[in-house]
Amino acid sequence: MNKTPRKKTAKKSGRQPAVKATAQPAAPRKVRVATMWLSGCSGCHMSFLDLDERLVELVKLVDILHSPIVDVKEIPEVDVGIVEGCVNNNEQEHELQKLRSRCKVLIALGDCAVTGNIPSIRNRFALWDVLLRAYEQTESTKISCIPNDPVVPKLLPKARPLQEVVKVDLSIPGCPPDADIIWYALTELLAGRMPKWNEKNLRYD
Amino acid sequence: MIAPQKISLHIDGKLCEGDQGQTILEIARANKIDIPTLCYLKGLTPWGGCRMCIVEIEGSPKVAPSCATPAMDGSRIITKSDRLYQLRRATLELLFSERNHLCPMCQYNKGDCGLQHQGYMHGMDSIRYPYLYPALPVDVTGKYFGIDQNRCILCARCVRTCDEVEGVHTLDVSNRGIKNLIVVDMNQKFGESTSCTSCGACVANCPTGALFDKAAAFRGQLASCQQVMTTCTECPVGCGLKVYIKENRVVNVWGDPDSPVNRGHLCVKGRYQTWAEPRERVLTPLVRKNGKLEKATWDEAIAVIRKVAKSAKKTEKAMLVAPRVTNETAKIITIVSGKVDRVGMFVPANEAAFCTEPSYTADALQKLQDADAIIVIGAQPTRDNGVVAARIRTSVRQRGVKLLVFHAHKSDLDRFADICANIVSLEHKFWDQVAVVLKGAQRPAVVYGPNAMTSIGVTVMERLIKILEKNPSGREPLLIGLPISPNSVALAGAGIEAIEDVAPWLDAKPIKFLHIVASSAPDGGAEILQEKHVPELLRQIDCVVVQAAYTSRLAEAAHVVLPAAIWSEKSGTITNFEGRQLSLRPVLPMSGEAREDGAILETVFA
Numbered sequence: 001m002n003k004t005p006r007k008k009t010a011k012k013s014g015r016q017p018a019v020k021a022t023a024q025p026a027a028p029r030k031v032r033v034a035t036m037w038l039s040g041c042s043g044c045h046m047s048f049l050d051l052d053e054r055l056v057e058l059v060k061l062v063d064i065l066h067s068p069i070v071d072v073k074e075i076p077e078v079d080v081g082i083v084e085g086c087v088n089n090n091e092q093e094h095e096l097q098k099l100r101s102r103c104k105v106l107i108a109l110g111d112c113a114v115t116g117n118i119p120s121i122r123n124r125f126a127l128w129d130v131l132l133r134a135y136e137q138t139e140s141t142k143i144s145c146i147p148n149d150p151v152v153p154k155l156l157p158k159a160r161p162l163q164e165v166v167k168v169d170l171s172i173p174g175c176p177p178d179a180d181i182i183w184y185a186l187t188e189l190l191a192g193r194m195p196k197w198n199e200k201n202l203r204y205d
Numbered sequence: 206m207i208a209p210q211k212i213s214l215h216i217d218g219k220l221c222e223g224d225q226g227q228t229i230l231e232i233a234r235a236n237k238i239d240i241p242t243l244c245y246l247k248g249l250t251p252w253g254g255c256r257m258c259i260v261e262i263e264g265s266p267k268v269a270p271s272c273a274t275p276a277m278d279g280s281r282i283i284t285k286s287d288r289l290y291q292l293r294r295a296t297l298e299l300l301f302s303e304r305n306h307l308c309p310m311c312q313y314n315k316g317d318c319g320l321q322h323q324g325y326m327h328g329m330d331s332i333r334y335p336y337l338y339p340a341l342p343v344d345v346t347g348k349y350f351g352i353d354q355n356r357c358i359l360c361a362r363c364v365r366t367c368d369e370v371e372g373v374h375t376l377d378v379s380n381r382g383i384k385n386l387i388v389v390d391m392n393q394k395f396g397e398s399t400s401c402t403s404c405g406a407c408v409a410n411c412p413t414g415a416l417f418d419k420a421a422a423f424r425g426q427l428a429s430c431q432q433v434m435t436t437c438t439e440c441p442v443g444c445g446l447k448v449y450i451k452e453n454r455v456v457n458v459w460g461d462p463d464s465p466v467n468r469g470h471l472c473v474k475g476r477y478q479t480w481a482e483p484r485e486r487v488l489t490p491l492v493r494k495n496g497k498l499e500k501a502t503w504d505e506a507i508a509v510i511r512k513v514a515k516s517a518k519k520t521e522k523a524m525l526v527a528p529r530v531t532n533e534t535a536k537i538i539t540i541v542s543g544k545v546d547r548v549g550m551f552v553p554a555n556e557a558a559f560c561t562e563p564s565y566t567a568d569a570l571q572k573l574q575d576a577d578a579i580i581v582i583g584a585q586p587t588r589d590n591g592v593v594a595a596r597i598r599t600s601v602r603q604r605g606v607k608l609l610v611f612h613a614h615k616s617d618l619d620r621f622a623d624i625c626a627n628i629v630s631l632e633h634k635f636w637d638q639v640a641v642v643l644k645g646a647q648r649p650a651v652v653y654g655p656n657a658m659t660s661i662g663v664t665v666m667e668r669l670i671k672i673l674e675k676n677p678s679g680r681e682p683l684l685i686g687l688p689i690s691p692n693s694v695a696l697a698g699a700g701i702e703a704i705e706d707v708a709p710w711l712d713a714k715p716i717k718f719l720h721i722v723a724s725s726a727p728d729g730g731a732e733i734l735q736e737k738h739v740p741e742l743l744r745q746i747d748c749v750v751v752q753a754a755y756t757s758r759l760a761e762a763a764h765v766v767l768p769a770a771i772w773s774e775k776s777g778t779i780t781n782f783e784g785r786q787l788s789l790r791p792v793l794p795m796s797g798e799a800r801e802d803g804a805i806l807e808t809v810f811a
Contacts, residue, residue: 108331124340
């Protein structure tokens, strides 16, 4: 939790005024993107990778500065933050708030980030019962011990979707959202428009 | 009846015509104007609970639920506006936040869910309210279906269906406000319910995944299934089935809403017993070798049969038929009957007399809904013909129809009856009471089953008709004959003799070869073994051929077993108790090496 943030060179560039993304081909600077993986199965990131050859097109327009697949510990100042998964423990809460303060547009990607989804099933049980079930009553448990080391993040009483913790600018539901839907949302944003949701592009499952 | 007054109104600027008393939604739908709904279902009493169908009425500051608001002549209605869109979306967000609607884990996703569909239609990407994540119970104790309260939106479509279509009112809404829950009986579980008939209409009418069929769960989205309409062959009502199939298997069976017989409603027999029961099929011909039934090819099995059949004289050969084969098979049976001594159709007790006087009542189910007094004699519609029982119950509950039940057995209908009597012990005083109840009945209907054919049953019928004749304005009672077996009356009409007691029929002449056409009987035709002496008599026969779809004790005792088609594989027609010719459509290809009854008979007796 209380990790000392490492000084990064990227921080400097982060302070520069961000240029609004436009559809014009001669954009002076690439849009900076950070993605984050909270309580989720990584399926939404997999679906993001399902953009396949469109990824080549995407990296011409964006720089991914922070992500589970980029080995950078500290979140830099970015234009767009994309978050998969819901907020389940105090570290995730802290990280999300940090990302929110360092990005201009925050996207909740996938059902866990938008609704809580599967991690939120535990919300109907008391926190202590959840811990007991996971660390003591499991059939395979030999030596039961509920982790209480201060280094280990603390589980919050309830798993919460992003918009209950920070302001979310765009929600992309889906479990996971289809690559086409991610592509639609990203290209609309890069063109300076907000995606419009309707029965054709919305999916909750 | 006076024709209702015509009214005209503008809906979204379009001039629409309708009848006085129609709701705004009904007129809008008739004029192809779509208004989103969740709790509305055609045929049920408007509930006005979901608030999706709200509309603006010019001159009124409030919005009104169009499903429950009668249209007024000359009014101007707006069904689409930004205000309505925002209100509907807010309603949806509240619905989603109130319970645990987790679409990825629900089997009614991807096109089956009304709630999800409305979310898409209203562009609901996220909700602005905190999720409540309540701890709600899931009840899967029912035999065929369960209820997951987490997915319930309290539209009460199940409650109204249970009350108004099936007529048992097992389901209701308990508690108040946010604590509302759908309850079974007096807050019991489905498995403990005494009133639930397992008709499954509530599941079919649930807009979300709150009520779900256990056997269909996670076997494929209905929206992605192919739909095939066929006819139920489990009882003589002949309900229309809407079968959902995917990858050559049945995913679910619902009622066919366009069927003139059942109009979308089914009983447990058609809805579940057709596909949700674990039954073992006979999939290949079986031939007894060294005392054991072993798998064989069709050619081998036919060769064995022909060998025995050749050695036996014509007088030593007989055929027994289950009263459920199609009319087309019956024709083939009458053709091949020349090659055997006698053909009999085994029917339940007292049904033979029923078959000798075939009396179809055209549109009986429709007329039953017109009757103001219903008398049930010697029939058990709740057990044998669930859809007829549902019509009787709803008539009593909704229209206050007088119901008289005469039967030797207790049944679920008894609690709805004005008079309920044991058919064998009727006193003189009793008839005065009956006369009082039936006084003023103008359109009486008598539903009689096989047990009304006993001498006491006939006496009761005669007494009733006499009482009804005394009514000053009374018409002749409408007589509706309701057999138990699916197609027995039509088969008897085709010339197949109906027999109630198999033992004396078998014993009449010595038999060496017996062909039993059990067809798709759920018990594989084993009911004849319950009769005294039949097992011994069968053991004395040199060759017993059983043509059945399901394994049974009867098949185990046979010398040759031939695999027959089940309801979903059959084609042809059956005649229902109204005299309608209803066609069966093959829903699936034949399983294993099964063949149609008629085709098997033609091969065996070629």
